[in-house]
Amino acid sequence: MRINEHPILEFPKKQKIFFMFEGQKLFGYEGDTIASALHALGIKTLSYSIKENRPRGFYCAIGNCASCNMIVNGIPNIKTCITFLEENMIVDKQSDKGVIK
Amino acid sequence: MISKDLIIIGGGPSGLCAAKTALESGLSVLIIERNPNVGGQLVKQTHKFFGSKDQYAKTRGFDIAKKLISDLEGFPNLEILTEATVVGLYRDRVVTVLHKDKYVRYQAKSIIVATGASEKFLAFENNDLPGIYGAGAIQTLMNNFGVLPGNDVVMIGSGNIGLIVSYQLIQAGVNVKAILEAAPKIGGYKVHASKVTRLGVPILTSTTVKKAIGDTELKAIEIVSLDEKWQEIPDTSRKMEIDALCISVGLSPMHQLLSMIGAKTKYVSELGGFVPVIDKNYQTTTQSVFVCGDAVGIEEASSAMMEGYLTGIYVSKHLNTAHRKADDLIKYYKEQLDMLRNGPFGIKTKTGLNKLKEGIHDA
Numbered sequence: 001m002r003i004n005e006h007p008i009l010e011f012p013k014k015q016k017i018f019f020m021f022e023g024q025k026l027f028g029y030e031g032d033t034i035a036s037a038l039h040a041l042g043i044k045t046l047s048y049s050i051k052e053n054r055p056r057g058f059y060c061a062i063g064n065c066a067s068c069n070m071i072v073n074g075i076p077n078i079k080t081c082i083t084f085l086e087e088n089m090i091v092d093k094q095s096d097k098g099v100i101k
Numbered sequence: 102m103i104s105k106d107l108i109i110i111g112g113g114p115s116g117l118c119a120a121k122t123a124l125e126s127g128l129s130v131l132i133i134e135r136n137p138n139v140g141g142q143l144v145k146q147t148h149k150f151f152g153s154k155d156q157y158a159k160t161r162g163f164d165i166a167k168k169l170i171s172d173l174e175g176f177p178n179l180e181i182l183t184e185a186t187v188v189g190l191y192r193d194r195v196v197t198v199l200h201k202d203k204y205v206r207y208q209a210k211s212i213i214v215a216t217g218a219s220e221k222f223l224a225f226e227n228n229d230l231p232g233i234y235g236a237g238a239i240q241t242l243m244n245n246f247g248v249l250p251g252n253d254v255v256m257i258g259s260g261n262i263g264l265i266v267s268y269q270l271i272q273a274g275v276n277v278k279a280i281l282e283a284a285p286k287i288g289g290y291k292v293h294a295s296k297v298t299r300l301g302v303p304i305l306t307s308t309t310v311k312k313a314i315g316d317t318e319l320k321a322i323e324i325v326s327l328d329e330k331w332q333e334i335p336d337t338s339r340k341m342e343i344d345a346l347c348i349s350v351g352l353s354p355m356h357q358l359l360s361m362i363g364a365k366t367k368y369v370s371e372l373g374g375f376v377p378v379i380d381k382n383y384q385t386t387t388q389s390v391f392v393c394g395d396a397v398g399i400e401e402a403s404s405a406m407m408e409g410y411l412t413g414i415y416v417s418k419h420l421n422t423a424h425r426k427a428d429d430l431i432k433y434y435k436e437q438l439d440m441l442r443n444g445p446f447g448i449k450t451k452t453g454l455n456k457l458k459e460g461i462h463d464a
Contacts, residue, residue, distance in 0.1 A: 001249040003273050008147045008161070011247035036246035044231035044318050055317050057231025061238035062142070063135055064219045064355075081238075082136055 002040050019089040034080035034091055035061065035068050046070050046080060048095040070094050074101060105131045105180075107416055108196050108209040110187050110358065113141020114402045115394025116215035117169040118409030119416070120179065126417030126424040129178040131207060133198055135186045140166035141217060142237060143402060145244040147272075148265050152441055156403040163244075169406070190361040194389060211389045211416045214359055215409065218352035218373065218395035223257060226312035232319030236266040236349035243273045251345030255322060256280040259304055261401075263349035264293035267302060270347075277302045278341055283309040283327055290446070310346070311338065319346055356396045362387045371453030372398030378457065382415040383408070391416055398457070400441075400450050407437045 003011055014030040021038065028037025035046065035058050045055040046068050058068035063082040072078040073090050076098030080091070107123050109116045112134035120130050132139065146162020157165045173179055182200055189197035194209045220235035222228070232251065234242075236258070239250045254275050256267045259282040267277050280297065285307050287294050298304060307327045314321040326337035353374045359366070364385040365378040376398050383391045393412040394405035411434045417424045424430060442450050 001252075003243065003247040003249060005274070006247075007272055009244060009247070032246060036242060036248050039242060039250075040246075040248040046231075049229070054229055055231050056229060057318070058234070059222075059238060060220055060235050061241040065235075081241075084137060 001042070017085050017087050019085060019087070019091055021091045022093060028085045032085045034070065034072065034078075034083050034085050034089070036081075037085045038080075038091075045093065047093050050095070050097060053095065069098070071098075076100065102195070102206045102208050103131075104208045104210075105129050106210045106420060106422075107131070107213065108133065108194075108207055108211075109213045109215055110190075110196070111141070111215035111217055111394070111396070112136075112139030112181065112183070113215060113217050113394065113405070114143055114165070114169060115217070115396075115405040115409035115412075116141070116213065117173065118406045119213050119215060119393060119413035120409075121169075121172050122410050122413030122424055122430065123416055124173065124176040124179055124413075126414070126422050126427075127178070128417060128420065128422060130176075130180070131209075132179070132181045133185050133187055133196070134181065134183045137184055139170060139181060139183065141402075142240075143169075145237075145240045146402075147244050147269060150403060151401075152403050153437075155437055156407065156441060158403075162402070165402075165406075187358060190358045192362045192387060210420055211391065213412055213416065214356055214377075214385075214390065214392040214396055215394045215412075216355045216358065216396045217405075218399055219355050220348070221351045221353055223310070223348050223350050225310050227315070228313060230313050230315050230319045231317070232315065232344055233313060233346045233348065236262050236347050239345070239347050240266055240269060243269060249273060249275055250347070251343070252276060253278055253343045254345045254347055255310075255324075255341055255343050256347045256349060257310055258282065258349035258351070259287045259289055259294065259306075260349060260351065261289035261293055263347075264289040264297055266347065266349060267297050268293070268300075271297070271300055271302070275345075278343060280304045281308045281310060281324060282306045283331065285329070313346065314340070319344060322346060352395065352399045354396050354398060356392060359385060359387070359390070359392065362390060364390060364392075367457060369398070369453045369456045371449045372457065376453075376457060382419070383412045384415070384419070389419065391419075398450065398453055404438060404441050404450075407434045407441065410434045411438075 044057045047056045068081040071092040106128035143162040143166035152158040185200040326334045364387040366375040393408040
């Protein structure tokens with residue numbers, strides 16, 4: 001869900017950016033963070049808690065809380081709320097403490 | 102190792118203002134910012150600020166950010182490092198930084214910690230469900246990225262942030278079902294409260310959220326009424342169907358970096374929790390390390406800016422390269438701060454600052 005009309009702000013449509021999420025090809029727009037692109041597509045679950053495997057979304061959106069950590073291009077613990085989306089990024093949900101392969 | 106006169110950690114309103122007065126004093130300044138851009142939380146604030154013209158009143162937050170950034174143009178002694186996280190702070194003022202994938206070390210003569218604040222959380226059942234966000238997160242999502250948090254939202258907390266973000270949700274086309282306030286009265290300014298109530302949003306006082314409902318994401322919440330002892334009143338439970346819940350229950354000063362160098366902190370509830378102990382020049386108990394803005398007590402961005410200007414000048418004096426108008430400017434910015442703290446909501450800050458000063462000897 002994106003804002004189309006706003007009394008103060010303008011959101012001109014920007015260039016599409018395609019990326020892979022859990023094996024599925026999706027797109028966001030230039031200027032999106034990974035988390036904002038996913039949220040706009042209705043995807044709110046970004047990871048699962050380590051112990052209880054509970055779904056997690058972002059909480060703070062400014063890089064404080066680590067609730068949005070995901071695996072991006074194979075690298076875990078990426079704060080997706082402050083990481084800009086890039087063409088062909090491979091984004092996956094994280095469910096462990098993060099293992100660097 | 103790269104040497105700088107002053108390293109400012111955090112490129113929000115306070116850090117940017119500190120940079121300005123420090124640069125005017127001839128210091129070499131490095132601003133280290135974790136995010137891809139400086140401006141801090143001003144960049145998502147679409148509302149106009151209060152106060153006087155000198156405090157950027159009647160200007161929207163994102164325009165203030167632009168002004169503060171443009172004020173720094175043309176200083177050859179300024180370096181701004183974005184997407185850079187400070188990972189180590191040492192007593193000899195060595196600062197280690199992770200910049201993208203690189204590890205960099207700096208040596209500073211002085212350091213200003215202007216790291217701001219983080220949003221507080223609230224304990225209730227299922228509070229970790231996706232669809233539950235901090236009020237600031239919602240502001241970022243909507244105002245910076247043009248993405249809506251959901252269709253039907255409830256706001257927890259009627260402080261100024263809760264009220265302002267509720268209004269911004271309505272501006273973006275979201276249905277704000279209610280604002281809940283656990284206290285018996287509204288926390289924020291009347292002018293902000295009137296704006297949302299005029300648009301039909303009920304502000305339910307003595308009411309709070311008991312649990313969130315949903316399997317994989319938020320579908321509804323259960324709310325209850327509270328008595329004067331903040332206890333749940335039986336048989337007042339009701340359900341509200343929503344797809345986003347916004348938590349706005351205050352901010353905590355963020356200064357964890359200072360614990361790496363053993364700077365003393367003190368618990369002052371009026372300032373938002375633990376705050377660094379400072380002398381009258383905003384210097385922490387660690388020599389040559391200063392702190393300003395929300396990191397040393399939660400206030401409005403306007404105050405954070407005035408504190409930033411002041412701290413930049415104090416650092417210039419500390420390093421014996423005093424700003425040429427140091428004394429006049431110190432007097433001026435102190436007056437601005439007093440003015441900002443003179444309103445009814447400033448009492449809390451003043452009480453907090455007095456508590457912070459108790460038993461501390463001015464340097």
